[in-house]
Amino acid sequence: MESTLKEMRNGESVLDMNDKSGVGGGVEDVYGEDRATEDQLVTPWSFSVASGYSLLRDPRYNKGLAFTEAERDAHYLRGLLPPVVLSQDLQEKRLMHNLRQYKVPLQRYIAMMDLQERNERLFYKLLIDNVEELLPVVYTPTVGEACQKYGSIFRRPQGLYISLKEKGKILEVLKNWPERNIQVIVVTDGERILGLGDLGCQGMGIPVGKLSLYTALGGVRPSVCLPVTIDVGTNNKQLLEDEFYIGLRQRRATGQEYAELLDEFMSAVKQNYGEKVLVQFEDFANHNAFELLAKYGTTHLVFNDDIQGTASVVLAGLVAALRLVGGALADHTFLFLGAGEAGTGIAELIALEISKKTDAPLEEVRKKIWLVDSKGLIVSSRKESLQHFKKPWAHEHEPIKELVDVVKAIKPTVLIGTSGVGKTFTKDIVEAMASLNEKPLILALSNPTSQSECTAEEAYTWTEGRAIFASGSPFDPVEYDGKVFVPGQANNAYIFPGFGLGLIMSGTIRVHDDLLLAASEALAAQVTEENYEKRLIYPPFSNIRKISANIAANVAAKAYELGLATRLPRPQDLVKYAESCMYTPVYRHYR
Numbered sequence: 001m002e003s004t005l006k007e008m009r010n011g012e013s014v015l016d017m018n019d020k021s022g023v024g025g026g027v028e029d030v031y032g033e034d035r036a037t038e039d040q041l042v043t044p045w046s047f048s049v050a051s052g053y054s055l056l057r058d059p060r061y062n063k064g065l066a067f068t069e070a071e072r073d074a075h076y077l078r079g080l081l082p083p084v085v086l087s088q089d090l091q092e093k094r095l096m097h098n099l100r101q102y103k104v105p106l107q108r109y110i111a112m113m114d115l116q117e118r119n120e121r122l123f124y125k126l127l128i129d130n131v132e133e134l135l136p137v138v139y140t141p142t143v144g145e146a147c148q149k150y151g152s153i154f155r156r157p158q159g160l161y162i163s164l165k166e167k168g169k170i171l172e173v174l175k176n177w178p179e180r181n182i183q184v185i186v187v188t189d190g191e192r193i194l195g196l197g198d199l200g201c202q203g204m205g206i207p208v209g210k211l212s213l214y215t216a217l218g219g220v221r222p223s224v225c226l227p228v229t230i231d232v233g234t235n236n237k238q239l240l241e242d243e244f245y246i247g248l249r250q251r252r253a254t255g256q257e258y259a260e261l262l263d264e265f266m267s268a269v270k271q272n273y274g275e276k277v278l279v280q281f282e283d284f285a286n287h288n289a290f291e292l293l294a295k296y297g298t299t300h301l302v303f304n305d306d307i308q309g310t311a312s313v314v315l316a317g318l319v320a321a322l323r324l325v326g327g328a329l330a331d332h333t334f335l336f337l338g339a340g341e342a343g344t345g346i347a348e349l350i351a352l353e354i355s356k357k358t359d360a361p362l363e364e365v366r367k368k369i370w371l372v373d374s375k376g377l378i379v380s381s382r383k384e385s386l387q388h389f390k391k392p393w394a395h396e397h398e399p400i401k402e403l404v405d406v407v408k409a410i411k412p413t414v415l416i417g418t419s420g421v422g423k424t425f426t427k428d429i430v431e432a433m434a435s436l437n438e439k440p441l442i443l444a445l446s447n448p449t450s451q452s453e454c455t456a457e458e459a460y461t462w463t464e465g466r467a468i469f470a471s472g473s474p475f476d477p478v479e480y481d482g483k484v485f486v487p488g489q490a491n492n493a494y495i496f497p498g499f500g501l502g503l504i505m506s507g508t509i510r511v512h513d514d515l516l517l518a519a520s521e522a523l524a525a526q527v528t529e530e531n532y533e534k535r536l537i538y539p540p541f542s543n544i545r546k547i548s549a550n551i552a553a554n555v556a557a558k559a560y561e562l563g564l565a566t567r568l569p570r571p572q573d574l575v576k577y578a579e580s581c582m583y584t585p586v587y588r589h590y591r
C-alpha cells in the first residue's frame with residue numbers, strides 16, 4: 001500500500017540539491033526533501049515512504065484538510081478525511097481564532113506544540129505570519145513556564161535526550177534521530193534556564209523553542225535542526241521530588257564525569273555530522289558555559305548564545321541608541337548588574353567595538369565599564385577571589401555594596417541588568433539614573449518577564465518619560481504624558497537565527513568575534529526614523545526575516561573576508577543569496 005510521494009516545488013527556492021554544503025542541501029529522495037546520501041545512511045532502521053494513514057500522522061508532510069482531491073486519490077487518503085478541502089490560509093485563520101480563545105499562555109504554548117507535532121508547515125506559517133503575537137508563546141516568556149511544568153504537560157517527545165545512561169553510546173543515539181543531514185544543534189544541560197535556575201532535563205523546551213526560531217526567523221529548514229538536552233541530573237530539589245519529573249533522578253554529575261559526557265557528545269557530533277555543523281550552547285551555568293566555549297571554540301563551530309548572541313544584540317541596541325542620546329560609544333560609562341555570561345559577554349564586546357573604533361587598548365577601554373555582582377561593585381581588591389571571567393572588570397575603586405550607591409559613585413550613562421533576578425532596578429536606582437542623565441539608557445535584560453529588573457512602565461514613569469528602555473522579555477507600549485513609547489526587546493532572538501544562517505550558508509568553520517560585530521552592525525542599521533520616534537532602539541520583529549537576511553549577509557561577508565568561509569565561489573549578492581536559502585512554509589504539491 002505504499003505510494004511514491006513526489007513533491008512539485010511550488011515556487012520555493014531550494015539550494016542546489018546536490019550540494020551538501022548549502023543550507024539544508026543534500027540529495028533529493030522520494031520525498032523531494034533532502035536526506036543524506038546513500039553512504040551516509042548507516043541507520044539502525046530504514047525509511048519508509050508515508051502514505052495514507054501514516055502520511056496524515058507525519059508532521060513534516062501532513063497538510064490535514066488541505067490535501068487536494070488529486071492528492072487524496074494518489075496517496076490513499078480517500079475516506080480518511082472529511083470531504084472539505086481547505087486552503088492553508090483558511091487553516092491558519094481557524095487556528096489563530098482557536099488559539100486566541102485560550103486565555104492562559106501555557107495553553108497557547110501546548111496548542112502550538114501540538115500543531116508542530118501534527119503539521120509542521122502550518123506551524124511555521126502561523127509563526128512567521130503572526131510573529132509578534134506568537135513569539136512570546138513559543139519563546140520567552142511562556143517557554144520558561146513550559147519548562148517548569150514540562151513533566152506534567154509532556155506529550156510527544158521533541159528533540160534528542162542524552163543522559164548519563166547513554167554514556168559510551170552517544171554516536172548510536174545520534175543515529176536514532178530520523179534526519180542525517182543536521183546543520184544546527186542547540187544544546188542545553190538545563191542548569192540555568194533563563195533566569196529560572198536549574199530545570200534539569202525539562203530545559204528541553206529551550207532548544208526546541210530556539211530552533212523553531214532558527215526556522216521561523218532565520219529560514220533554516222526544520223529538517224536540519226536538532227534540539228538536544230544533556231541530562232546529568234539536577235540539583236533542583238523540587239523537581240527531584242516531583243513525581244512527574246522526566247529526567248534522571250539524581251544530583252548533577254560534575255567534574256570529570258560531566259566533562260567526559262560533553263566530550264563524547266562533541267566528538268560524536270563532529271563524527272556524525274562533519275565539522276560544519278553549528279553547535280549553539282544555551283542556558284548552561286556560568287562556569288560550564290565559559291569553559292565549553294573556550295574548550296571547543298578552536299576545534300568546532302560553536303556559539304554560546306547567552307554570552308555571544310546577547311552581547312551582539314545589546315551592542316546593536318547601544319549603537320542604535322546613540323542616535324537618541326548622542327555621542328560615540330566611547331563617551332559613555334556602562335554599569336552592569338550581573339557579571340555572568342550575559343554581563344561579561346556584553347561588556348567584552350562593547351570594549352572590543354570601542355577599541356576598534358578608537359584604536360585604544362582593550363585594557364584602557366574596559367575601565368569605563370563597571371560590573372556589580374551579588375557581593376557589590378567588582379573592584380581590584382577582590383581580584384584573588386574572583387572567577388576568571390570577572391577579573392578583567394576588577395578596577396581600582398573602594399568596595400561598594402548597594403547598587404544605588406554604585407550608581408551615585410560611578411555615574412553611569414547606561415545601566416544594564418543581566419543578573420537573572422527580577423525587580424532589582426528599584427525606584428531609587430532608576431531615579432538616580434534620571435538625575436544623572438538627560439536621557440538615561442536602561443536595559444532590563446533578565447528573562448522571563450518575572451525576572452525583568454524593572455518593567456517598561458516603571459522605567460518611563462520613574463524617569464519622567466526620559467528613559468530609553470529595552471528589555472529581554474517583551475513589554476507592551478506605554479503611554480506617558482500623552483506620548484506612546486515602544487520598548488524594544490533586546491533579545492538574542494534578533495541575532496542567532498540570522499547569525500546561524502550566515503555561518504551555514506557560507507560554510508564557515510569557526511566563530512570569530514568580528515562576526516559578532518558584523519551581526520550587531522547589520523541589526524543596528526535596520527532601525528528606522530519611524531522606530532526612533534517611538535524611542536525604539538530595535539526594529540520591530542515583524543520585519544525579522546528581512547533583518548535576518550541582512551545579518552546573515554553581513555556575517556558571511558566578514559567570514560569570507562577573514563578566510564573562514566569554505567563555500568566557494570562566494571555568492572555575489574549575499575543578501576539575495578541569504579533570502580534564496582530561506583525556508584518558506586507554504587505547502588508543496590504532491591504528485
Ligand SMILES: O=C([O-])CC(=O)C(=O)O
Pocket residue numbers: 140193194195283305306446447472491492493
Ligand atoms: O531565551 C531568551 O529569551 C534569551 C536567552 O537566551 C536567555 O535568557 O537565556
Ligand SMILES: [Mg+2]
Pocket residue numbers: 194282283305306
Ligand atoms: Mg539562553
